[in-house]
Each structure stands twice: as structure tokens, then as C-alpha cells.
Amino acid sequence: MTKSASTPAPVQVTVTGAAGQIGYSLLFRIASGQLLGPNQPVVLRLLEIEPAMKALQGVVMELDDCAFPLLADVVTTSELKTAFDGTSYALLVGSVPRKAGMERKDLLGINGGIFKPQGQAIAAHAASDVRILVVGNPCNTNCLIARSNAPEIDAERWFAMTRLDENRAKSQLARRAGVPVRSVSNLAIWGNHSSTQFPDAWNARIGGEPAASVIGDEEWLRGDFLTTVQQRGAAIIAARGASSAASAASAAIDSFVSAINPTAEGDWTSLAVVSHGEYGVPEGLQFGFPVRVDASGSWQVVQGIDHGEFARQRITATTEELLAEKADVADLLGG
């Protein structure tokens, strides 16, 4: 890239778990400009655990071999301070997956051991404009742990990823309605990124019309649609022998792009954000809501959405699951 007066200084972008499956898709999309646009150089700061450093070096060789004009530098490290030093965008992907026989509480505890120090390191070393997206599961509660250990950072700068679920739900609705996926809007994922999530098709729109009227099949919406979206991760593992990776990386890019740019008129996007008590969700939970971002880059939860009894029951169930997860990690929560 020819450096000119108009070339902005590189922005530091951190990816944890960078040698993993999602990292293998994500890094190349960030380096090619799909996160911050075609004029913004980036420095990738890649965090991995020691045993994965060799694999990470292989990924870095491939990044080199792409000769991305926007990739100003790549830093690899297994130290938190170096990983988060001056970072403006932190994508927390690395975590330990659930293994057979592992209880949810064990999983939460192991991952808490990762996300507590990461939260502290982000507070100590990141840039003042840092925004954080947690992808590593259980992502809502991992985000809560990290956020609560970084009280110096505005709670509004923390996001957990429900966008893959939104994209999955939109794709199912579009296919059923026989329309392009871009016709589907206003699709919110409520609550936890887990099988209790509530993908709200009833307030979604297809071609600007209420999605439920366009689909015209309440039984399908309440049945196959919901379970397909809720169980999609498991279906992909069954088919591919590995969990969703490219689609998760794509959703991570979508999440940040939506979190930092104004939302299209009349639409909303799905992000798990800190609850301020909206819709009766207890304050402080990291909860999937419909969110709009204004021209100044601030987000608000969309107010005034009507829910029928069916939706209310499901939102209550996913809220209860998040409260139970919070209780399981109580000893890891800071401030």
C-alpha cells in the first residue's frame, strides 16, 4: 500500500484463540478490510496458549502469503498484556469447549478462569475506545465475567455474540418464504446464545410485512423454525464433524460492523448487551436484545416491542438460564 497523508494509522485488533477454527476464517476477513473497511490498516494481535503457538505461526505464514495491503503487522503472543496492548477491538474467541461428561458448572468455571484475567488485562492495557465481542462459549456469561472484572470500561462497550443465531433465523425464514435473505429484517434473538434462546419471528418482517403473516404457518414457526435455529449448532457438528466456524467468523464480523455503524432506518440487530432492566430482564445480565445504533455510535435496546404469551414464556426461560449461569460463576464476578 502506498502510504499517503490520507492513510489512517493502523488500528489494533485482538483475536484470542487465533489458531482455532473460527480464527482461521476470522483473521483473513479482518486483514482484508471486512471489519473496518477498505481504507483502514490493522495490526492483528493474536493470543494463543503455548501448545497452539506452532499452529498459530502457520496461520501467520498464510496471512503473510495473502499480502493483504491493509495488514500493517501481526503480533503473536501467549501473554495477555501484549495481546491487549492498545487494542481498540477485542474478539474473545478462545475458550475451552464442553467435553463429554462435563457439567455446565465445570465448563463455566474453566472458562471463567480464562475470561476473568482477560477482562482485567483489557481494563489495564486496551485503548480507551476499546470494544469487546465475546464469541467463546458460554458467550453471554463469559462476557459477564470479563466485563465485571473490568469496571473501568463502560459496560456498554461489551457485546456477546447472538448474531449467528440471527443470521440462521433469517436464512430459515427467507427459505420458507421463497425470498432472498436480504428481504428479512427486524429479527431479534432474545436471551442466551444457547438452546433456550428465543428467535423472535413474530416481530420480524419479510419485505416490510409481518413475517408471521407472510409465512402463514404458525405451527411451523413455533415448531420446526424455532428448533432448527436453536439446534443449528448441533446439526452442523453432526454433518461436518466439527462446529460452525466460517459462519461464526462471518457473524463476528457482522456483529462488530452492526455495533459501530448506524442501524438502517426501521431495522434492528441482535447483540447481547448489558441489561439496564429493559423488558423486566434483571440489570447487569449480558442479554440478547434487539438493538439500534445511532449516528453517534451509541446503542439502545429497542423499546415497545409487543410479546404474546408464547414469547414471554420463552424469554422468561432464557432469562432464568442466564441467572442460573450467573449464580454458578458468582465467585468469579468482580465489582
Ligand code: NAX
Ligand atoms: P477451537 O477449539 O477450534 O479453537 C479455540 C482456540 O482457543 C484453540 O486454538 C485454543 O488453543 C484457544 N484457547 C484456549 N484457551 C485459550 C486461552 N486461555 N487463551 C487464548 N486462546 C485459548 O474452537 P472454535 O471452533 O474456534 O470456537 C471457539 C469458541 O467459539 C468456542 O467456545 C465455541 O463454542 C464458540 N462458538 C460460539 C458461537 C457463538 O455464536 N457465540 C458460534 C460458534 C462457536 O461454537
